[in-house]
Amino acid sequence: MNVSGHFTGGDGTRAVRAGLPEPVKYEPTLPGPVFAAHFHLPGEPTGPYTYGRDENPTWTHLEAAIGELEAPGQDGVETLVFASGMAAISSVLFSQLRAGDVVVLPSDGYQVLPLVRAQLEAYGVEVRTAPTGGDAQLDVLDGAKLLWIESPSNPGLDVCDIRRLVEAAHARGALVAVDNTLATPLGQRPLELGADFSVASGTKQLTGHGDVLLGYVTGRAGEPMTAVRRWRKIVGAIPGPMEAWLAHRSIATLQLRVERQNATALLVAEALRQRPEVTGLRYPGLPGDPSHKVAAQQMRRFGCVVSFTLPTRARADRFLEALRLVDDATSFGGVRSTAERRGRWGGDAVPEGFVRLSVGAEDPEDLVADLLRALDESAD
Numbered sequence: 577m578n579v580s581g582h583f584t585g586g587d588g589t590r591a592v593r594a595g596l597p598e599p600v601k602y603e604p605t606l607p608g609p610v611f612a613a614h615f616h617l618p619g620e621p622t623g624p625y626t627y628g629r630d631e632n633p634t635w636t637h638l639e640a641a642i643g644e645l646e647a648p649g650q651d652g653v654e655t656l657v658f659a660s661g662m663a664a665i666s667s668v669l670f671s672q673l674r675a676g677d678v679v680v681l682p683s684d685g686y687q688v689l690p691l692v693r694a695q696l697e698a699y700g701v702e703v704r705t706a707p708t709g710g711d712a713q714l715d716v717l718d719g720a721k722l723l724w725i726e727s728p729s730n731p732g733l734d735v736c737d738i739r740r741l742v743e744a745a746h747a748r749g750a751l752v753a754v755d756n757t758l759a760t761p762l763g764q765r766p767l768e769l770g771a772d773f774s775v776a777s778g779t780k781q782l783t784g785h786g787d788v789l790l791g792y793v794t795g796r797a798g799e800p801m802t803a804v805r806r807w808r809k810i811v812g813a814i815p816g817p818m819e820a821w822l823a824h825r826s827i828a829t830l831q832l833r834v835e836r837q838n839a840t841a842l843l844v845a846e847a848l849r850q851r852p853e854v855t856g857l858r859y860p861g862l863p864g865d866p867s868h869k870v871a872a873q874q875m876r877r878f879g880c881v882v883s884f885t886l887p888t889r890a891r892a893d894r895f896l897e898a899l900r901l902v903d904d905a906t907s908f909g910g911v912r913s914t915a916e917r918r919g920r921w922g923g924d925a926v927p928e929g930f931v932r933l934s935v936g937a938e939d940p941e942d943l944v945a946d947l948l949r950a951l952d953e954s955a956d
Contacts, residue, residue, distance in 0.1 A: 587762050588831040590648060595641025595824060606824065609634045609817035630809060634817040638824040639792070642782075645761035645827070646774050646794040653767065654801045655794040656808055657820060661757060661777020662688060663813035664791030668753050668773050669722070671807035672800060675700030677721040682708050684734060685726040685755070687923030709734035709867070711741060717748050725771070726755040728867070731918050731932040733758075733858040733883050735867035738874055742770035751800060757781075758908070762834045763877035772800060781880060781909025783826040784833050788819050833911060833937055837880035840943060841935040845882050847944045851951055856885040856930070880935045881908050883918075886954075889928035892917045894954035896931070901938055901946040908934030913943060 596605060613628040625631050635657050643655040658664040669692060673679055679696065681689055683705035693703045704720070706712040708729040713736070717723060723745040727736045738754060745752045753773035754766035760781050766774040776782065778790035795801045808814065815823075838861065845859035860871035861878030871878060886892040896904045902913040906921075913936035919928050935943065 586831075590644060591762075591830045592828045594644040594827060595637045595639070597637065606821075607633070607637070609821035611817050629812050629814060632814075632817055632820070634820045634824075635815065638820045638827075641824055641827050642761070642778075642792050643794055645830075646756075646765060647767045648765075650767070652797045653794060654797050654805075655792055656801070656805055657778070657815050657823075658791040658793070658808065659813045659815050659819075660789045661775075661779055661791040663811075664775050664777070664793050665755070666692070667804050667807045667811070667813065668775055668793055669696065669724070670699075671803040672722050672751060673699075673701045676702075678702045678704065678719050679722045679724065680704045680706065680713050680716055680720050680750075681724045682706070682713065682726045682729060684708055684729050684732050684925065685724075686730050687921055690923065707734065708732075708736050711736050713741060714744055717745055717750065720745065720748065720750045723750050723752045724755070725752065725766075727764075728758045728860055728871070728879060728881075730755075730758055731881070731883050731924055731926065731930070733860060733865075733867065733879075733881065735860055735871045735875075737870050738764075738766060738769040738771065746770070758879050758881060759875060759877070760830070760834060760879075760909075762831060763838075763879055764875045767794065767796070769874055772796065773804075778823055779909075780907060781834065781837070782830065783823045784830065784909055784911055785822075785826055786905075786907065786910040786912070788822050788826070790815055790819055790823050834877055834880075836937050837909075837935050838877045840938075840940040841878070841880050841882055843940050843944060844933070844935055844947060847948060848882065848884055851948075853887055853891070853951065853955070854884045855887075856883070856927070858883045882933045882935060884931055884933070885927050886929040886931060889917065889919070891954055891956070892929040892931055895950050898950035898953040899946060900950075901943055902933070902936075902950075908932070910934065911937040913938060 610633045615625045639655040647653040704716040751772045754771045757776040773795040845862045859882045905914040915933040
């Protein structure tokens with residue numbers, strides 16, 4: 577540690593130690609979850625814990641841990657945890673925007689964003705959209721109050737130049753939020769790239785076991801984050817203490833999981849690239865990927881998701897059914913590999929044979945062999 581109390585070691589050390597309280601003899605190194613709707617509060621209502629919708633000691637440890645990962649060594653940064661990724665996303669959008677404001681959203685982002693757009697428009701907010709690739713959001717920034725970036729985008733895995741977009745947005749007086757779900761704080765740190773908010777679904781790779789719904793917002797202390805905190809209090813979109821504790825426990829293995837999953841994802845992408853039936857292959861870490869150059873400038877790791885397209889819907893369905901080590905399930909980032917034909921949800925502009933594959937922590941050679949075998953067995 578340095579003199580300011582911040583850890584100066586590597587990502588693994590930081591992940592293992594993040595958010596832990598000062599050691600106390602006979603106390604656990606990671607205190608158990610605090611289940612409390614209210615706290616003893618005689619006299620004036622001062623102090624950190626008053627009511628369970630406002631604060632909880634288990635959240636405090638988790639928020640400190642996430643903050644240390646998202647903005648290591650930085651003072652004046654706050655993190656707030658939420659009941660889900662969408663609760664976190666909604667908290668930023670609806671706390672910062674009001675009738676007459678303009679927001680810019682990605683047109684190729686998470687499939688729930690169209691529902692968010694409809695709700696924002698119902699409240700009198702003008703919504704503009706542009707794709708992630710090619711920094712296309714630059715063209716619709718004039719007059720915007722908030723720019724929402726999703727990079728890499730889900731599920732298409734396009735990447736934009738976050739620094740460039742942030743500089744352009746700030747020059748126009750707009751705030752910038754970056755959805756960092758797919759990258760994780762070990763892959764990308766939006767606040768270091770100039771963003772005002774880093775927002776993510778902790779349901780995915782951050783916790784990595786497919787057993788917790790969680791979201792968070794990290795930002796610099798000030799009125800924008802105060803407004804996010806106020807929104808959480810009003811809406812009550814808070815995580816349960818058990819979920820928060822499980823999330824903190826899981827972060828200790830984040831660097832181990834990310835290293836394994838990212839390395840295997842690159843091997844998977846390289847193997848799939850050799851198959852003639854696979855088209856539209858995307859992985860930002862692949863040197864030939866259209867986004868690789870920009871991604872390499874702002875990302876330290878490229879994520880665990882690989883996307884590609886098979887010739888038909890039927891072929892994709894047969895491929896998924898033939899897999900033995902990959903679960904046919906939605907979401908991504910877990911230690912067990914998952915895949916799905918993304919078009920089945922109807923919310924993404926993708927071909928019928930489009931497959932989003934989330935690479936888990938299995939032995940790389942076993943996973944690659946399973947994918948190639950399933951491709952062979954699913955052939956017409």
